[in-house]
Amino acid sequence: NYVIRKMLFTKKKQKWDWNMIVSYEFMSKNFQLVEAIRELEFSRMFNLSEDYSEQFDDHLFRFSTEFNQSKIANLKYHLTYFSRLPVVNALRNEIVVSTQFKSFTFNTITSYLYSKNNNMFTSYINTDNLISKEVKYLVVGVKENLEYDLFKDRLSNRLEINSFAFNDIKFFIKNQDSTAYKYQLSYKNRVDHRVNNRNMLSLHSMVHEAQGIFEMTKLKNHKIRAIATYRNSALVDSANLLRPEHYGVGSIDYTGRFLKNFIILSTFYEVGNGMEQKRNYAFIKVFDGQGTHVWKDYNNNGIAELDEFEIALFRDEANYIKVWLASNDYVNTLNNQFSQTLQIRPASLWYKKTGFLKFLTQFSNVTSLRITQKNLRSNSIQAINPFYFNSSDSNIINQQWQFKNTFSYNHYSSIVGADFILQNNLNKSLLYYGFEQNRINMQEFIFKLKPHKILYFYSHYSHSLKKNDSEYFESRNYQVDAHLIENSLQLTLYNNFDIILSYLYQYKRNLLQKEKATRNQVELSALLKLPEIGNLSAKIEYASISYNENDNSSLAYEMLEGLKIGNNFIWSLNFQILVNKFLELNLQYDGRSFERKRLIHTGNLQLRAHF
Incomplete structure (x- = not known):
């Protein structure tokens, strides 16, 4: 690396800082990486569709210069040349500007990449912009994110199928930073283009989205956040017509602390609509010990069938992984989600008390409940009610229930303690062959005792009932x-x-x-x-x-x-x-x-x- 830092002055005696960095990096094809050393998006930034690092040397040249004046602007320019000779050559230019003038703010990150390899050349434009203005207590602005990425065959000059373009524009109005209330209204429009059968970029989808956000943090021990979103999404079908779909989702999130954290309550509720994909899965064999499942040939026919795979309990048997497969079958659903956590901690309130109240500080209780449901549209009235929980209702195509309550005595003590735990979990899902459901009810008691610094006693009792129902696999x-x-x-x-x-x-x-x-x-x-x-x-x-x-x-x-x-x-x-x-x-x-x-x-x- 070569670094230069200078201080510059204008006629108005305004101080500007100037930095320049030049660096060169070489990676031999024989170098073996233990973990990634470059940016997470490095391959995407340079349109690297294949990994040639094991065949060719890497050369990375960077040039950066920056002008900075804290009260006026920050300007940066980056030039990067990357090559895996003789296969890949890529040149990337990037400009970063951040400036504020009176009540206006302007930020941009804009880059252009040109690259080529043995088979194709690419051209990639990416720009992310923000313009905003403060108007009394409000901020009004526009955000834009545009990407235009072309992959062309070097011989035929035809577009490759992975070429794309999109433009995402968002208009917003919000209040200025406040510790009491935060609110924002926004409208977003996104247009996507993909390669069509005439080898041209054409309209693929269009999205209109309106959103409102409200957050109250005025009260020290209470926080409320609410979000409502409406989305109109349209895809181009085989007849080049837009097929619109309407989606909406609303949520509210509350956290409250009472009596000096004696009671802590968290509640989240969300309701909306969408599309649920009928899921399918398969098992793929991997190297010995590198998977998660084991195949048991229960009927001795030598054919690996779906109901013959189990979660591997021993490492040497874990030779398969479970892979979810894409399906073209969708159903429209109304969805709801509810979660709540309740903590009761007497020690937070009565830790200085004596007598019976002091005795109560040794106990605590934590209760958590999480419900997720996806219902068919015909069941719209009950769809917004998370407590309508009928596992035999065929209108409920996806359902999860997770309940856990832990009542503890001396939870943080290293001498003696006990826990009584109740759990109730249910999972119902729609697969391509029908419904599958499993449920576990469990009661546990745990006792811990340390009578001496070298002795520790642990006792555990549990009673559980595990149910599994499959419409297709009777053996399960x-x-x-x-x-x-x-x-x-x-x-x-x-x-x-x-x-x-x-x-x-x-x-x-x-x-x-x-x-x-x-x-x-x-x-x-x-x-x-x-x-x-x-x-x-x-x-x-x-x-x-x-x-x-x-x-x-x-x-x-x-x-x-x-x-x-x-x-x-x-x-x-x-x-x-x-x-x-x-x-x-x-x-x-x-x-x-x-x-x-x-x-x-x-x-x-x-x-x-x-x-």
């Missing part, structure tokens, strides 16, 4: 009732060595049929902390499983959680090494053994760089 219909008890004891020696012994008992029963599963598990783990070296951890589990049906089914995989009938042994060894302040090396070994099954060993090596 079940209702599993489960009880779980887990106790563990941790011993800490010399402040850097932990030994944990735990026992788990679990009983599951399918209420729709007669399947039953029992699990007894013992686990022993140890962690050794080596200052300035790293951590060494080891774990071994033994689980005894009984199940009264065949374990080669989707239901069995759910009830046995990936384990097998009989004796199961699982062990692991992990060594985390701090090479230096920036590098961390992880060596991991996993193994497992099932009754009448071969041993499975998995090794993993990972190097992390921290910047």
